[in-house]
Amino acid sequence: MPLNFAISPLNSTLRSALQAKIDQKTKPRGSLGQLESLALHVGLCQNSLTPSLNKPCMLIFAGDHGIVEAGVSAYPQTVTAQMVANFLTGGAAISVLTRQHDIELLIVDAGVNADLNSHTKLIDAKIGKGTQNFLTQPAMTAEECAKALQAGADQVLRQHQSGCNCIGFGEMGIGNTSSAAVMMHRLTGLSLVRCVGRGTGLNNGQLQHKVIVLQRALNKHKDVTEPLDVLATFGGFEIAMMVGAYLKAAELGMLILVDGFIAGTALLVASKLYPHVLDYCVFSHISSEQGHQALLNQFNAKPLLNLELRLGEGSGIALAYPLLQSAVAFLNEMATFAEAGVDH
Known part of the structure; x- marks a missing residue:
């Protein structure tokens, strides 16, 4: 790739x-x-x-994950499509916050396991109806990963051409904290238990099961170490698109606002490929998801906010954006x- x-x-x-x-x-x-x-x-x-901050935009990449079959999430996979609908009708947290701060919100269907109804704020870039279960096989092929990277870059280019110079990336995908945790572990060498968190609200028993499942997956793919291979093996279509989006935004000299754990893991992949992508990043907040502080340490990042968020969706970006406005x-x-x- x-x-x-x-x-x-x-x-x-x-x-x-x-x-x-x-x-x-x-x-x-x-x-x-x-x-x-x-x-x-x-x-x-x-x-x-x-x-100046011109035409700020939030792109939310949505995709489903085959690893959900292994019982690593407290929510069923159907919630991804339901939340996309909630974004589009304006009822989600990120819908409210971007509306409050006059940030354009667009949703990118990277790989939701459903047929979504068309909407002016929905961009169809679906690679497939969710990834494969990386407990048994790679989440995506190298070709699918490359296609997702390019799709993410294309979305950023489109916004840049419309006059946007300040952009943030959010995500929605049941199971994506599992993908992020194993990718973080494999790319940083930090222990798996330090990278795995409760995601959507797992209890202690569910969390233990999640760790066991993810360790089995890591054992199966023990020779996968290169960043793009790690992304293809364990990632989601939405995470891969975010990687491409980060890289394109940095190439275009855009100011990039970074959200929480999932978005940070996509940035980790991007920074392993092109370290200077970090030069263009502002870290909006530290989330309460296990592993995020350690992830921020990898970037030597000083986040703007600590509100104990763990929602995703780019919510930390929308809350931090007024600080950027004040600085400018x-x-x-x-x-x-x-x-x-x-x-x-």
């Missing part, structure tokens, strides 16, 4: 000018704390002293000491 993305490191030549602009605002130096770091990062990502606003609109006639 050859990949061909041209992701450049951030141009740091503006760093000193941006920092000087921040320091000249009418405030004690550093007094806006993390908001100052955020403003600096956004300016560097956009290579601009006057960055103070950088562009706040007076300098000279402009305000304030001594310092």
Whole structure:
């Protein structure tokens, strides 16, 4: 599966000018704390002293997972399609939050195990009706994985061409915490029990069963170690599309907002392939899903929020977005000491 993305490191030549602009605002130096770091990062990502957030967009990739057959989730697979319908009718958490903050919300059918009704906010990019059960065989073929990567990249390109320069990725897929946990384990070397969490709300017995099932799957595929092979063997169509989406967004120089555990695992794959993808990322929050803090540590990431979320859907991104708006606003609109006639 050859990949061909041209992701450049951030141009740091503006760093000193941006920092000087921040320091000249009418405030004690550093007094806006993390908001100052955020403003600096956004300016560097956009290579601009006057960055802007244009047509922010949230893409939610939805897909089903064959591993659900092994009883690793508290919810049946049918919930994926039902939640997609809830997104489209505006009743889900992410629907409410994106509406509140004027973020465009689009749902991408990456591989839901159902025939979905057409909708103006639904993009049909279905690779198949769910992945295979990776307890018995690879979740997808190399060809399916490559197709999903390209589909994710294509969706980002389409948004970029419409004027979007700030994008976030959410997901929906019953069973996808199982995929994420085994991928994280295999790509980081951290113990499986550190990577596996309760997902949609497993009790202790169900959690133990989940760990046992996932360890069996890892034993079956013990020789799979390369990032794309790990993705094809254990991933979901929605996770693979997110990988392609991250890489394309970074290639296009877009500001990328990162959600929680599943989205972070997709980013882990992307960063193993192209490390500079991380330069364009803002980490919205730390979730309460087991393993997310360890995953953030892999990126040396400092998330903006800690609200004990574990919903997915891109919910952390929508909640953190106003902080980005505030960072850009103070950088562009706040007076300098000279402009305000304030001594310092």
